[in-house]
Amino acid sequence: MPNGGGNRLGFDELPVRVRRAIEEILGAPVVAAHTQPGGFSPGLAARLVLADGRRAFAKAVGVERNPDAPGFHRREVEVLAALPPDLPVPRLIGSYDEGNWVALVVEDVEGETPAEPWRPGELARVVEAMAGLADRLTPSPIAIRPIAALDENGFRGWRTLAADPAAAAPLGPAVRARIDELAAIEDGWAAAAAGDSLVHGDLRADNILLTPHDVVFVDWPHAKIGAPWLDLLFLLPSAAVTGTDPEEVWAAYPPARKADPDAVTAVLVALTGFFLRHSVLPPPPNLERVREFQRVQGEAALRWVDARLR
The missing domain is CATH 3.90.1200.10 (Aminoglycoside phosphotransferase (APH), C-terminal lobe)
Incomplete structure (x- = not known):
C-alpha cells in the first residue's frame, strides 16, 4: 500500500518569507531539515535542527501546491491550540498564515511510526x-x-x-x-x-x-x-x-x-x-x-x- 504522497517540499524549497517566519517562531536559524516519509501533504513536513541545538517539527504548504492543503494546516492549528496540554499530542509552538501559505511548528517527538505490516x-x-x-x-x-x-x-x-x-x-x-x-x-x-x-x-x-x-x-x-x-x-x-x-x-x-x-x-x-x-x-x-x-x-x-x- 502506498504510504505517502511522494511529492514533499524540502525546507530550502519554501519561499524565503515562509522560511524566515518559521525561524522567527523558533527564535533561531534552521541548520538542518529532515523530510519525513509517509502521509499525503504536498508541502513541507520535516524535523528541524536549530543553530542552538533545539529541535522542532514544521509543516508548510501554499495554494499553488494544492488549493485545499493550506486549509488543513489552518484547521490543525485551531485544534492544537485548543487541546488540553496533557494529551499525547505534539504541542503547538506557533504558526504563520499569510492567506496563500500556512505553516505550523510543533514540538519534535523522538519516535517512530509503527511498522507496516503491523506487528x-x-x-x-x-x-x-x-x-x-x-x-x-x-x-x-x-x-x-x-x-x-x-x-x-x-x-x-x-x-x-x-x-x-x-x-x-x-x-x-x-x-x-x-x-x-x-x-x-x-x-x-x-x-x-x-x-x-x-x-x-x-x-x-x-x-x-x-x-x-x-x-x-x-x-x-x-x-x-x-x-x-x-x-x-x-x-x-x-x-x-x-x-x-x-x-x-x-x-x-x-x-x-x-x-x-x-x-x-x-x-x-x-x-x-x-x-x-x-x-x-x-x-x-x-x-x-x-x-x-x-x-x-x-x-x-x-x-x-x-x-x-x-
Whole structure:
C-alpha cells in the first residue's frame, strides 16, 4: 500500500518569507531539515535542527501546491491550540498564515511510526492507547464540528455512485451490482456515528509515533465530534491491507463493545464508499498516489463489510 504522497517540499524549497517566519517562531536559524516519509501533504513536513541545538517539527504548504492543503494546516492549528496540554499530542509552538501559505511548528517527538505490516505487539499497544485517548476525549474538551459534517461531501460515496452508475465502471461489475444495497445502508451512517467524543478522524500508522514510553497521535486537521469508537474503525482498513484481521481487533476494543453492531456497519459502509468513490476520481494536484491508497483501503474495507453483513 502506498504510504505517502511522494511529492514533499524540502525546507530550502519554501519561499524565503515562509522560511524566515518559521525561524522567527523558533527564535533561531534552521541548520538542518529532515523530510519525513509517509502521509499525503504536498508541502513541507520535516524535523528541524536549530543553530542552538533545539529541535522542532514544521509543516508548510501554499495554494499553488494544492488549493485545499493550506486549509488543513489552518484547521490543525485551531485544534492544537485548543487541546488540553496533557494529551499525547505534539504541542503547538506557533504558526504563520499569510492567506496563500500556512505553516505550523510543533514540538519534535523522538519516535517512530509503527511498522507496516503491523506487528501484533505494536498494534496492541496503539489500540490500548487509542482506548485511553477516547476515554480522555469523552466528552470533547473543545468545540468543533460534528462527524456528520462529512456527509456534506465525502461520506456519501455510494449514494453519489447510485446517482451516476457509469462513474463506478472502474470498480468492476461485482461492486456496481451492489451500489443500491450499500447506498441504502450508507444513508444512516451520520446518525450511527453521532456522539460526544473528540475523534482524530484520520488515524493510520503514519499519523502515530511510538516512543519508548508513549504513543503519540499527530496530524489533527480532520478532528470532529462523534462516537468514541470511530478512530479505530477508520484505522483498521489500512491495517487490514497488510494482513490484520479487523474484526478480531475490533471485537477486543473496549469502546467497540458498547457500540450498536448495525451502527458500526453503517459507518463502515460509508467509509468504504468514501474510499472507493474517491479512488475513481482524478488525483488532486501534487497528490498523485492518493487514489491508489484510497483504492486499496476501500477494497480492504469492503471485505470487512462483507464479513460483517454475513
